[in-house]
Amino acid sequence: MVKQWAPIYLNKNQKFEFINELSSGNIPALILKKAFSLKTCKKITEKILGFNYISSGPGIEKKIGVSLNSFINKKGAYFEKTKFIDKKLEQYFSYNEDPRILMQNLLSTVFTMETRVAKENNLNYSKGVFRFHGSDESFKIHRDSAYYEAVGYQVSKFPLxxxxxxxxxxxxxxxxxxxxxxxxxSDDEKYRSPYFGYSEKVVHDITSIKIKPEIGDVIIINPIHYHTISKIKGKHDRISTGFFFAPTNEQALVCWA
Ligand SMILES: O=C(O)CCC(=O)C(=O)O
Known part of the structure; x- marks a missing residue:
């Protein structure tokens, strides 16, 4: 019988040493259940909804924060914009309130590895992005890979x-x-859409799983697996924040968006 493809669930602050399980694709996701309290998430949500600098990018209509995939051939602009927005967010959230920093601390605990923001020529990469996914928007099937897409940036050197x-x-x-x-x-590039993502043909007949996110959960995936979000209905946006991260040769984790 084929082994079931199912996420591993961890409690807050539980240690996990098997990054290999995710990189090999043996498991689809690692879910840190209730890593943040409902109260904290509500407070962050209320606060981020009052932040003025909203943008859009490939695959997303509404977001806050800078993502590399909007600046693939514009490295100077990426670091300049990141400096500007992350400074504004630093002034807006106190250090212990910014969920992106709290998530870095959480990863340090779970993986027992120092986690820090990636740097290039002393410039910080973006600390993460807040995403707002709304009713009736359609989300493209995609995969994320700095290794293939962000050539020219230091983070493309990480194999994982x-x-x-x-x-x-x-x-x-x-x-x-x-x-x-x-x-x-690379064979899949024939299914690529010009602006963002891939045609559904790329996952024809492929097994998939659905994960229903709960408030406060942190979901960690290996995003070289194709993924998307199911259609949203109702009054509220689905709001999340996140970043990419990679293990370095020095047994640390660096993150970016
Ligand atoms: O918000 C999600 O559940 C998925 C986000 C996503 O596309 C990603 O992490 O690459």
Missing amino acids: QFSAVLHLQKAEYGGELILYRKIWT
């Missing part, structure tokens, strides 16, 4: 890349994370 997402507010209906048991290969 993970994604960590904290769920701050749920959609009333839908908004599940759909993960396909398929890793991108």
Whole structure:
């Protein structure tokens, strides 16, 4: 019988040493259940909804924060914009309030490795992005890989890349994370959409799982697996924050968005 493809669930502050399980694709996700309290998530949500600098990017209509995939061939602009927005967010959230910093601390505990923001020529990469996914938007199947896409940036040198997402507010209906048991290969480029993502043909007949995010959960995936979000219905946006991270040769984790 084929072994079931199912996430591993951890309690807050439980240690986990098997990053290999995620990189090999043996498990689809690592879920840190209730890593943040409902009260904390509500407070962060209320606060981020009052932040003025909203943008859009490939695959997302509304977000706060800078993501590398909007600046693939514009490295100077990426670091300049990151400096500007992360400074504004630093002034807006106190250090102990910014969920992106709290998530870095959480990863340090879970993986027993120092976690810090990636740097290049003394410039900080983006600490993470807040995403707002709304009703009736359609989400493309995609995969994330700095290794293949962000050539020219130092973070493309990491052979492994993970994604960590904290769920701050749920959609009333839908908004599940759909993960396909398929890793991108260069053969799939024929299915690529010009602006962002891939046609559904890329995952035809491929096994998938759905993860319904709960407020306060941190979901960690290996984003070279195709993934998307199911259609959202209802009044509220699905709100999350997150970043990518990679293990370094010095037994640390560095993160970026
Ligand atoms: O918000 C999610 O559940 C998925 C986000 C995503 O596409 C990613 O982490 O690459």
